[in-house]
Amino acid sequence: MIKSRTFVYIISAIFLLSLALAAYLLLRPAPGRVAEIRSDGVLIRSVDLDLVRKPERLTVTSEWGENVVLIEPGRICVESADCPDGVCVASGWLDGAAPIVCLPHRLVITLTGGGSDVDAVTG
Amino acid sequence: MRRALPLMAALLLLLSACSSAPRASDTVFAMDTVMSLDIWGREEDLQAAEDLIRSLDASLSATAEGSDIYNLNASSAWDVSPDTARLISRALEICALTGGALDVTVYPAVLAWGFTIGDYRVPDKPELEKIAETVDYSAVELDGVSVKLPEGVMLDLGAVAKGWTGDRCAELLRSRGVESALLNLGGNVHALGSKPDGSPWRVGVRDPFGESYLLALEVRDCAVVTSGGYERYFEEGGVTYHHILDPDTCAPARSGLASVTVVGPEGVLCDGLSTALFVMGLDRAAALWRECEGFECVFVTDGGEVYITSGLASGATLADGYEDIELQVISRD
Numbered sequence: 215m216i217k218s219r220t221f222v223y224i225i226s227a228i229f230l231l232s233l234a235l236a237a238y239l240l241l242r243p244a245p246g247r248v249a250e251i252r253s254d255g256v257l258i259r260s261v262d263l264d265l266v267r268k269p270e271r272l273t274v275t276s277e278w279g280e281n282v283v284l285i286e287p288g289r290i291c292v293e294s295a296d297c298p299d300g301v302c303v304a305s306g307w308l309d310g311a312a313p314i315v316c317l318p319h320r321l322v323i324t325l326t327g328g329g330s331d332v333d334a335v336t337g
Numbered sequence: 338m339r340r341a342l343p344l345m346a347a348l349l350l351l352l353s354a355c356s357s358a359p360r361a362s363d364t365v366f367a368m369d370t371v372m373s374l375d376i377w378g379r380e381e382d383l384q385a386a387e388d389l390i391r392s393l394d395a396s397l398s399a400t401a402e403g404s405d406i407y408n409l410n411a412s413s414a415w416d417v418s419p420d421t422a423r424l425i426s427r428a429l430e431i432c433a434l435t436g437g438a439l440d441v442t443v444y445p446a447v448l449a450w451g452f453t454i455g456d457y458r459v460p461d462k463p464e465l466e467k468i469a470e471t472v473d474y475s476a477v478e479l480d481g482v483s484v485k486l487p488e489g490v491m492l493d494l495g496a497v498a499k500g501w502t503g504d505r506c507a508e509l510l511r512s513r514g515v516e517s518a519l520l521n522l523g524g525n526v527h528a529l530g531s532k533p534d535g536s537p538w539r540v541g542v543r544d545p546f547g548e549s550y551l552l553a554l555e556v557r558d559c560a561v562v563t564s565g566g567y568e569r570y571f572e573e574g575g576v577t578y579h580h581i582l583d584p585d586t587c588a589p590a591r592s593g594l595a596s597v598t599v600v601g602p603e604g605v606l607c608d609g610l611s612t613a614l615f616v617m618g619l620d621r622a623a624a625l626w627r628e629c630e631g632f633e634c635v636f637v638t639d640g641g642e643v644y645i646t647s648g649l650a651s652g653a654t655l656a657d658g659y660e661d662i663e664l665q666v667i668s669r670d
Contacts (some may be wrong), residue, residue, distance in 0.1 A: 255364040336542055
């Protein structure tokens with residue numbers, strides 16, 4: 215009698231646990247759009263843009279110069295830089311089509327996940 | 338337990354069959370652009386591709402002191418490496434194929450406009466006419482590895498170097514057993530094989546008027562190269578001057594096209610053609626496509642119309658937000 219009751223408890227516990235696990239797997243937030251900031255190819259920061267709550271400035275300094283990256287809820291850009299051409303600042307907010315690149319400072323910001331359903335974009 | 342063993346062994350085998358080669362990725366700064374390499378292979382394969390890119394950059398750059406091309410332009414006669422000679426030979430063939438719409442000797446004009454280092458200026462008409470006299474790819478003499486240039490003629494392989502690099506990297510990786518790789522050489526995409534799961538690569542064609550891509554192409558073992566005026570330009574006196582120069586006038590080509598994308602198995606051909614077809618304009622470009630095999634194209638006109646050659650039509654899908662565009666298919670007959 216006691217034995218079968220224990221058995222029922224164990225089965226119920228396993229059942230509840232698997233239910234909880236299924237609920238977690240189904241309901242957990244999908245991985246958002248993640249911006250990866252690389253300096254000379256080295257990943258220095260990875261930001262889930264959908265989890266950003268308040269604006270933040272990140273200064274990336276390398277042997278070539280400085281870029282100030284502005285991270286806001288859902289978006290990211292290079293706010294200012296001391297590079298000669300300013301292409302990175304002119305690029306504006308990061309989108310799925312092309313990464314933000316500061317060639318003179320070897321800084322690249324790319325978007326992964328969520329934003330794009332292609333493997334690469336030409337041009 | 339004993340009965341379960343063969344079952345587990347079979348399961349393990351099944352699992353190991355599913356797993357593909359590991360992925361190795363890196364960013365390379367070369368050829369005045371940023372390149373991203375994604376290779377399903379070993380770290381050594383990735384390193385070998387990077388070394389190849391750097392060595393090609395060092396010999397093909399027109400601006401790097403000591404490169405084959407720099408030495409040739411400085412002395413007007415030079416023995417280049419056998420590799421560089423192969424590229425010069427192929428580039429001259431593409432110039433001929435396009436009737437000079439691609440011309441690898443347009444470099445003096447590129448310098449005059451300041452497109453090499455960004456000190457932009459608008460040369461006046463007499464200056465451009467004088468430069469145009471020196472632009473003639475057929476004046477380049479190639480004999481084995483010896484190259485001779487007449488007085489005033491300069492060679493620049495910038496319009497074909499990245500496509501060539503894609504071909505050479507793909508060839509190298511394939512010889513090392515890599516079956517899947519995506520090389521994005523500064524917007525000049527070379528897809529090796531298909532995706533690790535066997536499906537085709539999806540490559541986006543950028544909207545020349547926006548920041549997004551307007552359509553996606555499904556490709557295997559192909560280069561996808563776009564030339565567009567939006568890539569490099571400057572404004573002066575309210576006029577926009579872009580970097581794709583018409584070899585006839587030595588001024589920015591105004592052919593009614595905003596971008597040309599060329600897709601095909603040979604990267605160097607796609608690279609050279611994307612520039613040439615942009616210069617030629619839609620009608621002449623479509624006529625050349627009908628005469629030739631080995632490539633397909635997407636044209637976006639200044640008016641925003643999108644034309645696609647018949648070989649690509651079935652593998653193209655419009656991106657979100659671009660569903661209203663009517664794809665106009667160009668057919669062979």
